[in-house]
Amino acid sequence: MKELLYEITHSTAYAYAGSVSVSHHLLRLAPRNFARQRCLQHELGIDPQPAATNWHIDYFGNIAHFITVECAHRQLTVTSRSQVAISPAFIPDVAETLAWQRVRKMCDGDHSGRALEAHEFTYASSLVPRSVDYADYARASFPADRPLLDAVVDLTRRISRDFKFDPKATSVATPLEEVFKQRRGVCQDFAHVQIACLRSLNLPARYVSGYLETDPPPGQPKLLGADASHAWTAFYCPGIGWIDVDPTNNCLPSMRHITVAWGRDFSDVSPVRGVLVGGGDHELNVAVDVIAKGPLPDGG
């Protein structure tokens, strides 16, 4: 299958109650490049004009922009525009993936190369604790010797069935235990729950932030998480690599999920994070448009 081209506009607008004299922001808005995704173009529009914009590649390989706005301002708008080409994800046959306990054992014993990198994602991180509660919940999907992919697909199905998508139930500050108890939340919570489940079984899992194409193809339902940026999970399968799963929509992402960044949890990849001097309360407006431009011509 050919690559599909997307144009994405992601704008984040803050309106502050008081004047902000200086603000610093760290942005993770530029879609990263990897095997099946090419970011063809990316530009940031920031109003008011920052006094300085710099970027670096962060610990996880994401692109991070550091901006400072020094003039007094009462609103800040960050608009990220990108063109991204996506190739289909490689999704192996279930039988090709190893039994999950073998994976766990391999990850534990192998400290070289990609396995070492994966190893890092088995520990608790600031927003995702590990505990027996998550392990117990996950266990039903992980009977002995079940192939890893099969088990994770089942876990994904159960999370999307057991948890209700409810933007009012949680905020960025809601602890995961609370989400897990309420069984409600948004895509970020769904991803965190799944990561907690996998890590509590000693399996590597990471958090992926990005976008979802939402124009439903004829005859298919509109997917959730359309109006803002989206988030999902990836798990590590030795010999194959990282495989994405979307517990919010119970699917294996391929051509309609555009990756921006990944890390251990949301706090590693928060799209816009800032520290302000002044400002008081604020209102936040986020708008995301993902427009499919169709297949790229060969060699494009």
Place this chain on the structure above:
Amino acid sequence: MRATPETGSTVAPANLSQGYRPAPGVYDEMQSAPGAPRPHWRGFISALDRLGRHELASRWENGRRIIREHGVTYNVYGDPQGMDRPWELDMVPLLVPFDEWQRIEAGLVQRARLFNLILADLYGGAQHLLRDGFLPPELVYANPGFLRPCHGIRAPKDIYVHLHAADLARSPDGQWWVLADRTQAPSGTGYALENRVVLSRILPDEFRDCQVQRLAGFFRTQRETLQDLAPANRDHPTVVLLTPGPHNETYFEHAYLARYLGFPLVEGGDLTVRDRRVFIKTLEGLQPVDVILRRVDDTFCDPLELRGDSFLGVPGLVEATRAGNVTVANALGAGLVESPAFLAFLPFLCRHLLGEELLLPSVATWWCGQGKEQQYVLDHFGELVIKPAFGSTQGERWFGAQLGAADRGKLLKAIRTRPHEFIGQERAALARAPVWQEERLQARPVVLRAYVAAGGGSFVVMPGGLTRVSSMSEDPIVSMQSGGGSKDTWVLASGPVVQAPMPATLAEPRHVERAYSGVPSRVAENLFWLGRYTERLEQTLRILRCVLGRLSDETGGEGSTQLAALAGVMAGLGMLPERFRKPAAVAELPQRVLRLVYKPDVTGSVRELLGRIRLLVSLVRDRFSGDTWRILNRLELDSRTRAGRPPLANAVALIHTLVLDLAAFNGMEMENMTRGHGWLFLDLGRRLERAINLAKLLRAGIAIDTRPDAVLEPLLEIADSVMTYRRRYFAEPALPAVLELLVSDATNPRSLAFQFEALRAHAADLPADAAAAPGEEQVGLPSVVAVLPGVDLAERAAQFERGDHQPLEDFLAGVEHELPVFAEQVAHRYFSHSVQRVS
């Protein structure tokens, strides 16, 4: 006639070691067996014996006085006494012989080199230690001390740990062991220095005779090394000391070191990042910072990239280090290797990275992330100390043997489910050293904190350290937080030590002046308020003294009339309820006055004002000379209630002392403080406060119902102008003359006109271009300042005496109203209230 022999010279030396018992089964620093002192102690012990009990007690008292006067404190969290507990220093130093110290020194230098190499690999390099299996990945990846945003930032000259501290303990066989390392922001060098200052003053001869190695060279190296790490401004780098602020347990030390090293003391809010460079916000504008010596923990240093809930850090600091524009010492993230779990791997890492055997062993440590080690810990649970594997070693700890069944079960389960988060450690049997307590030498457990600083292309060890003493003879935990004491540490030289006086500061003033001259806005604000509150305290004291003087006056008559008038004035000033305007309430005055002196919860009381002053002083400690600081400390010490005197007499004595302390402070500051912007704001605050208070006082004075002339003498007394008045007028006080003296006489330092002249001069000197609030209009002087010379006070006084109170009242009300508006403008213009918010 025969002369009686002088008794003092013939008294046999005391034997202070008599009754000293080395504890069985542990090493004793002083004695190899009961009654057998170790060779390097002999000289010191006989010197103590020669001094005798009585003299030692008096020297010790002297030492305690110096500590109080220097304001040496250690804040203890959750202490009911509040902050600022006096520092506990023992009279007897720990003596370490030269050859033994050489071995410790070599071991410490090796350790610092090793930690730097580990950090260079984990943060600045390719993490070969993980890839090649020299360290289990959990130690890094599961460790909250591993700061991913700092990965890839190479520390200038590959120095990650500029100052390393190791807690050393001595086992029964005399071997020194490392109990724990501090690699992010080690505390204690300042206390070690202060201990030395005190001890060398109270035992000067003993200090000289013992040939003790000096500490100043170590600090000089530290200072020069830091300056040498400036990425820019190589000729005149600005190095600052970043403190979490006065609530931190070791804030005293931050201020002390800042002064000693000649580095400005700053809080996170004083710094700002612009275009990936760090600046100090000063009244004069933004001034670049090249090196930050930090006493803020790793994760609190940058709310943008590290802990979002930190208010102690500087947003953008990580980015500034990433850009290589500032050097942070110790490097951000260096706390990673102080995790106790690393102790288990050091011998192995030392062989691998340095090709050497580890010279100073660490206390035996088993990391439960490994199967065999976990089993060992579970098998020996009762004998070991269990600690979290990661994070600071100040965290929790459990003694297996002392746990109840439930806690034990919980801990064992936690170890089994999250083994990599725990270590087991051998319980160190601490060596004992003599302390001077209850007028004799007693054996107490000690731990020596030693310091290593980067310098001279390698590392140098402080020839000394902070020896900490357990408060009880059998306490396994030695910690300042749990209430132990400390000792000076005397490392003995191999030969005579060059006599050099301990410098009061290492800074070469001119150099520092050139590099950095700004006054941080926060400091200016604190000085401004210090000026206001010391003045407010002075007026309060004078009013109360005036009342107290008349309360004890037995002559009756004029005294009681004046008392009623004073009560009315105080009611007018809001110091007493309205009913005190009536003479009937005077009976309650004594009890009311005592409230106004002693009750900290009464607004405007002496105690409350002292509390505010104390807070402000603690915030600007590094701006004052040692003497001024001592005076300010005295203010606090003198205010403590003394028992055994009638309350009123006690209050009078207290007030007299405090008035003198304040006068000493004002004099010291007038004579010794450079007339920079810092002093300007201090004096501006004082002048404003004095003018406002005087206007209020006069207004309350003319408003009382009783005979106005009864109040004139007390008013003169409160305004400290009685003598001038008598000398000038030779008459009973009369309103026109009193107004002349207290309002329009510009030669009287207590008059309104005098304050206005000062305000006019200060306003002209206010910084013109403050970066704190750019583009705003200049602060204008209040109009009363300009019109005062034209106000015909004699006429208004005459009108007042004829019964037309309004003109005088209007004038005073105008002053009372306009000056606070001016104060507001100053605050708005110069004191940046930087509230940070993270989204």
